[in-house]
Amino acid sequence: MLKSMPALQKLETDGVFQMRRGRLSSPTFAYETWGSLNAAADNALLIFTGLSPSAHVASSVADPSSGWWEDMVGPDKPIDTDRFFVVCVNSLGSCFGSTGPASINPDTGDYYRLDFPVLCLEDVAKGAALILDHLRIEKLHTVIGASMGGMTALAFALLYPARARALVSISSAARSLPFSIALRSLQRELIRKDPAWEHGRYDFSQGPTSGMRLARKLGMITYRSADEWAERFGRERASDPGAEDPPFGIDFEVESYLEAHANRFVGTFDANCYLYLSRAMDLFDVADHGGSVDQGLSRVALERALVIGVETDLLFPIEQQEALAIGLQAHVSDVSFRRLSSIQGHDSFLVDMDRFRPAIASFF
Amino acid sequence: MLKSMPALQKLETDGVFQMRRGRLSSPTFAYETWGSLNAAADNALLIFTGLSPSAHVASSVADPSSGWWEDMVGPDKPIDTDRFFVVCVNSLGSCFGSTGPASINPDTGDYYRLDFPVLCLEDVAKGAALILDHLRIEKLHTVIGASMGGMTALAFALLYPARARALVSISSAARSLPFSIALRSLQRELIRKDPAWEHGRYDFSQGPTSGMRLARKLGMITYRSADEWAERFGRERASDPGAEDPPFGIDFEVESYLEAHANRFVGTFDANCYLYLSRAMDLFDVADHGGSVDQGLSRVALERALVIGVETDLLFPIEQQEALAIGLQAHVSDVSFRRLSSIQGHDSFLVDMDRFRPAIASFF
Secondary structure: OOOOOOOOEEEEOOOEEEEOOEEEEOOEEEEEEEOOOOOOOOOEEEEEOOOOOOOOOOOOOOOOOOOOOOOOEEOOOOEEOOOOEEEEEOOOOOOOOOOOOOOEOOOOOOEOHHHOOOOOHHHHHHHHHHHHHHOOOOOEEEEEEEOHHHHHHHHHHHHOHHHEEEEEEEOOOOEOOHHHHHHHHHHHHHHHOOHHHHHHOOOOOOOOHHHHHHHHHHHHHHHOOHHHHHHHOOOOEOOOOOOOOOOOOOOEHHHHHHHHHHHHHOOOOOHHHHHHHHHHHHHOEHHHHOOOHHHHHOOOOOOEEEEEEEOOOOOOOHHHHHHHHHHHHOOOOEEEEEEEOOOOHHHHHHHOHHHHHHHHHHHO | OOOOOOOOEEEEOOOEEEEOOEEEEOOEEEEEEEOOOOOOOOOEEEEEOOOOOOOOOOOOOOOOOOOOOOOOEEOOOOEEOOOOEEEEEOOOOOOOOOOOOOOEEOOOOEEOHHHOOOOOHHHHHHHHHHHHHHOOOOOEEEEEEEOHHHHHHHHHHHHOHHHEEEEEEEOOOOEOOHHHHHHHHHHHHHHHOOHHHHHHOOOOOOOOHHHHHHHHHHHHHHHOOHHHHHHHOOOOEOOOOOOOOOOOOOOEHHHHHHHHHHHHHOOOOOHHHHHHHHHHHHHOEHHHHOOOHHHHHOOOOOOEEEEEEEOOOOOOOHHHHHHHHHHHHOOOOEEEEEEEOOOOHHHHHHHOHHHHHHHHHHHO
């Protein structure tokens, strides 16, 4: 599954890694870095990713392939690697270098699969803290995350109040609400109901590709917005009706688009890792850190925060993000809230660079 | 599949029924009626249903079981059966008495299954016109429909401009847009990817129950709204975590709710019928009747129209319904548009009676 990732660095740990709901023996934490830490060690930025990206947020000399946020991170870009030392981690539980369900359990010599403990985003944040220790970064300039990464960034700020001066939360939230929980729960069920999932014991060269394709299609539908698709596809008919017979093959261009996206996704992400990370998003709740969201947020010790949300986001609706900004304002002196009118829904931070680049650049 | 339906009447036809994209031999059209046709035969209302309901819109002496719109239709109710002769049809292609993919093809003696021709909502409207002929109803007081039924009502008004004085369209639209097409396309794929579908040749006592459950869950998620669920479930944990093992069983109450709904749906609707009706919604486009939506709408000869939409509807967004009302205004002298603030999304017309009953009552 792993492609060659020459820029990827790995922190191999020793001993027990205590998680919120379990423990791992000697996990590995993978990350990439860009730029240089200055003498005062006060120019470090930490980026947490969404569910599926790797740590390769941008190209580098070591790995010139485009990163998943290539237009945002690099020399003279909004997250300026000439100025900042940027660290992006591969989440614990993922399959791009960090230990996850597709890794070998050193205690048994077999793959973890479903023996992997219940994963929480706090565990992902804790792994990143070990990377910062290793890099001798005491305190971050800013911790940044979008989508699941925004929740992880918040978890980091709650668990390690002394370790981040600022937070940038993009299209994220203080907790998952039932609409997004329901969608993710259904995505997981689509994977689990694929007979090829085999209760997690599938052959890694195959696995539940049908379930993963369906889950990806549902993801794509909810990551974008109805308005964008109406503009982009309207009722355009598909040029290639696909292999299947009418009346249930592909009629419309939007169906071709989903088909192509689903096919590209399959084989790039381990199904069990997807299940664990997806559920970790459902479980995350700032209220677990103090009894209520507000009491949880009172634990942060940030100097500044920026919350960016998008009006067409179905999964992390703008109201929830405004609520996060208001919640932070009670405990952080300098909080900005940016409400963007992007029409690309939850995925806007990846594609609507005209709005997102200035919003991020002005913060730095 | 059919339960006992003592009130159900059946029009058995003879000869070829020409469809938009095919033909049927001697199809049956099932319907129920309430109230009495007056001497002038000008008090008839025709109700088209959404995708899954039967013709049993309300209880009656012949069938006292509750109908799917029990609070709306009956004596002294907004659709007053003391005043109107109400006809509700089971859509062609469905499985509650009218001919559909689960019926026997008289030409072969075998079930239609996927030999059923591509179904269009115009075909459903045409079947209803035969029922009106049979009942000696030349011109309806009003044709009414919600969701798919609203599209069918519109198709009826386009095909038979002389046969309806008024139209009530509820949570519907002049055409399907790519977001709702994508969701329905995925629902159909969930059913087709269930190995038990067997390309439509399943045993009727079993069939693709797993695919139908998944499709129903996706339906439920998109029929309601994020706001309603946030209010109703919040992050409440499920009291019964279900039979499956953690970490991928049921954690949250919203997951239990979907599970219960999906289980109730299975066995009540034929999978192939679902596929045909679902695709018929995607295919419907007023623009097919004249080159553009506006040219299509110019064919209606209505005296009055009421368009009702709900602000939280994901599948038939309020903007689309406002556009339908505006489109009708160009050709109908008396058009009302009601924008309701129900939080129950697309399903509001079935549950938010406090808003829907007065909206309908004031029209009649």
